[in-house]
Amino acid sequence: MFELLKEEKTARRGVLHTVHGDIQTPVFMNVGTCAAIKGGVSTMDLLDLKCQVELSNTYHLHIRPGDRLIYEMGGLHKFFNWDKPVFTDSGGFQVFSLAQLRKITEEGVRFSSHIDGKRIFMGPEESMQIQSNLASTIAMAFDECVENPAPYDYVKASSERTVRWLVRCIDELKRLNSLPETINKNQMLFGINQGGTYDDLRIENMKQISELPLDGFAIGGLAVGEETEEMYHIIETIEPFMPKDKPRYLMGVGTPVNILESVYRGIDFFDCVMPSRNARHGNLFTWHGKINVLNEKYAKDIRPFDEGCGCPACKYYSRGYVRHLIKAKETLGMRLAVLHNLYFYNELMEKIREALDGGYYESFYRKYRDILGERSVD
Amino acid sequence: MFELLKEEKTARRGVLHTVHGDIQTPVFMNVGTCAAIKGGVSTMDLLDLKCQVELSNTYHLHIRPGDRLIYEMGGLHKFFNWDKPVFTDSGGFQVFSLAQLRKITEEGVRFSSHIDGKRIFMGPEESMQIQSNLASTIAMAFDECVENPAPYDYVKASSERTVRWLVRCIDELKRLNSLPETINKNQMLFGINQGGTYDDLRIENMKQISELPLDGFAIGGLAVGEETEEMYHIIETIEPFMPKDKPRYLMGVGTPVNILESVYRGIDFFDCVMPSRNARHGNLFTWHGKINVLNEKYAKDIRPFDEGCGCPACKYYSRGYVRHLIKAKETLGMRLAVLHNLYFYNELMEKIREALDGGYYESFYRKYRDILGERSVD
Helix, strand or coil: CEEEEEEECCCEEEEEEEECCEEECCCEEEECCCCCECCEECCHHHHHHCCCCCCCCHHHHCCCHHHHHHHHCCCHHHHHHHCEEEEECCHHHHHHHEEEEECCCCEEEECCCCCCCCEECCCCHHHHHHHHHHHHCCCCCCCCCCCCHHHCHHHHHHHHHHHHHHHHHHHHHHHCCCCCCCCCCCCEEEEEEEECHHHHHHHHHHHHHHHCCEEEEEEECCCCCCCHHHHHHHHHHHHHHHCCCCCHHHHHHHHHHHHHHHHCCCEEEECHHHHHHHHHHCEEEECEEEHHHHHCCCCCCHHHCCCCCCHHHHHHHHHHHHHHHHCCCCCHHHHHHHHHHHHHHHHHHHHHHHHHHHHHHHHHHHHHHHHCCCCCCC | CEEEEEEEEEEEEEEEEEEEEEEEEEEEEEEECCCEEECCCCCHHHHCCCCCEECCCCHHHHHCCCCCHHHHHCCHHHHHCCCCCEEECCCCHHHHCCCEEEEECCCCEEEECCCCCEEEECHHHHHHHHHHCCCCEEEECCCCCCCCCCCCCHHHHHHHHHHHHHHHHHHHHHHHHHHCCCCCCEEEEEEEEECCCCCHHHHHHHHHCCCCCEEEEEEEECCCCCHHHHHHHHHHHHHCCCCCCEEECCCCCCHHHHHHHHHHHCEEEEECHHHHHHHCCCCEEEEEEEEEEHHHCCCCCCCCCCCCCCCCCCCCCCCCHHHHHCCCCHHHHHHHHHHHHHHHHHHHHHHHHHHHCCCCHHHHHHHHHHCCCCCCCC
């Protein structure tokens, strides 16, 4: 159940109560695609990083090690030893971005695994069954994620089908949650808004899905090719049609500035591989702006990435040391950089929540959207 | 200064006092080639793994990031944030195993970097200067490590030259330790016994170097091609000629059984990449014998690698989970496996010391040399 604690213009401060504990929003979910965060980061590390929610990928886990195996081992929480909330995506995004030889019908999608080419069928029911096996706290509806830009007629037909799929997801999850052998009988479901970059399709779709019995609403199909300004425009277009009493999740977004802008426009949940992917290339986020620690000027720098940062990397190691590690391709370098960036994102969300609690989000947002997107002069 | 606390036949229990604290022996040094343990393991992790001594590689650090850089950042201890003892090897082993276009003269060795082909000269003085810059607790003498088997005449000439190099190392380190700008003015030096697989050369060499003012004596050039039994034979051959009041270090060895056998024959110090290298392929050491966690039978195994083990992997994660991670090539899998194996080695040494303290090493050794070398039936 979602509780809206406070509003500042369109921005919202809330809390989602789940069987695995409360999620304070706005929140950034830490992505562990294959039931592990890239860079050698464990669930024990996530505790140190102030992570509230871990997000795992249905498609990847279905293929390897298999959701049945995870079910038999007691579900994802037991599998990777984490008692806080877990999100699973629906597999849809990966089916449409990773899998090969895809064939979409009203029933669902037939495709080849990107690992071994094995033919797999996934529709709304299969996606719910897999996510029920994984026993995540919150499941996502199975949708088609259309790349931007796409022809109007294709997007219209696709988003209409996604609504029909959503109804099937609701029915199937209801059935699964009622089975005695289901691990998490309180599994929640978020629906996903689609409609490409067409305002009317987005609005029509949002109106339709907002009528359905769902625990939250995601905006899908953004950050997949369109301009950032177009993304903000679409959020602003849909937002008035999103139920106020349900959490809102902008999927796969984004930079710290994207998050500041989207919270400003009424979003509560985020996820993105950016903090870990950037870290692996030495790109680090700090409260003074971005730095690339591989830059020559950091070679002998004994300072941490960000002075005052409480992350496990900044507490003990220097820019010069981590620069050496990444250049020498030592996995420790990647790990320390990922730990820092995830901590930065989780701390960013904490400061956003504090600003909303204190009623000064507008000034916080205006200050940091100018700083966090730029290179640090430090 | 080395203190021999107790003897049980040839086996020894001791403590080496250093400026960076005491080293309880027998000890296994944890290898961090490029100033980081392979598998994303940091010096903070080493604290959890009961590591007493970190060992870094002179050759690798000279090439990248450069020992001058590490000197300017305050030495290795500050570079990777570790206040306990650090060993550095001399670079000799890597010059003879990794580097290309090698040319040996009385002065030293000219070779090409394995990273960028750059021509580098390293002799006894250069090795000591690099190790002084790194500011390790204990430096190793610069030696030629001959592959086994090698012709008698070559080994004889080589080990005689290594003795001449050793004298130059002693002189150079004495000079460096007296300079005001030297970071660790108490840097210790271990000499290295060579002589291939020839008893008379080994003994003659040991007699010569035992006369020199050194802080410890290593046995080099073993575990480089000869049979294990031959290695034990050589240790037994040299041991009576090794000073009793100085620590003894068997370089690059080995398996848990090799360590049990060598402690039995009077060795105090060990190092090896085996625990981390094996871990990366799923080969794990347990108190019931070896397991390969990639084995199909562990796919749904909810038990830790070794029940009762206190390592950070066994405390929180299962065989089934880590098996999945290694198969999915997640670096977390490698990290957890490495953490376990290093912990196992450090705990093995702890139990060896306890057995020596309690006067029951002989029975401990006989029991575990049969168990630790075999596959676990578990």
